[in-house]
Amino acid sequence: MHGHLNVSIGIHQSRSSCLIYVTKFVQVISCNLPYKKLGELYNPYIADSVKVDMRLDFDTATYLKVWVSMGIEHPITYLQATFGGTYLYYSPQIRANSFVWCAEISDYARDSRIKINQFAPKKFRDAFTVLITNIANFPLVNILINDALCVWVSLLMFLVFIYKKKYAFAIPFIPIALNVLVCIASPVDGLNRYSGCIVFTSYCIALLFGLWIKQIGNVEQGKAAREDK
Numbered sequence: 085m086h087g088h089l090n091v092s093i094g095i096h097q098s099r100s101s102c103l104i105y106v107t108k109f110v111q112v113i114s115c116n117l118p119y120k121k122l123g124e125l126y127n128p129y130i131a132d133s134v135k136v137d138m139r140l141d142f143d144t145a146t147y148l149k150v151w152v153s154m155g156i157e158h159p160i161t162y163l164q165a166t167f168g169g170t171y172l173y174y175s176p177q178i179r180a181n182s183f184v185w186c187a188e189i190s191d192y193a194r195d196s197r198i199k200i201n202q203f204a205p206k207k208f209r210d211a212f213t214v215l216i217t218n219i220a221n222f223p224l225v226n227i228l229i230n231d232a233l234c235v236w237v238s239l240l241m242f243l244v245f246i247y248k249k250k251y252a253f254a255i256p257f258i259p260i261a262l263n264v265l266v267c268i269a270s271p272v273d274g275l276n277r278y279s280g281c282i283v284f285t286s287y288c289i290a291l292l293f294g295l296w297i298k299q300i301g302n303v304e305q306g307k308a309a310r311e312d313k
Contacts, residue, residue: 128168131271172274173267176232231279234286235264256289
């Protein structure tokens, strides 16, 4: 399963190339992916539609060579496929994240021994899901919880601290950068399951630094007041 996740980007790029170009690599692709079904399965937003049909004897080494070779021949196609499968994480837009995906999969992803209706009736769960979805899609709220906004705000704060030579304060942004890379490598574009930490962490850091700056201002005002006396 982890191996399948690691080749998600490669699958996005390779299947895009195969749809546009017929090359000498078709035979190798056919031995690893459902080549004849790529046109039907292709979805730029998610790699799972192809990934689930990967052959059990998937030859990673051979596929990697083909992937690199096709990338050299068709770099623009690879860039287009990568952007098409990742842009929701960093391209500015008015789009609310879905924070109810756990509820949506609860009916089949939970342990069958857990009787969830004993804890919360289905009507209550459905009503709560609708409430959270409506709040997330409310004007302004949908912008504030947007992945791209949080990514760019975090980048701006990082650059400010680098410019001010406050390198220690730039360290907390490293996990956010790693999370962005995880999102880019993920098989789904714009899924909160991968990007939720970016939204939460960026606001926590902004709040923490805001309080820190305010405290420094109070200290400096106190010193100035004592000097005046």
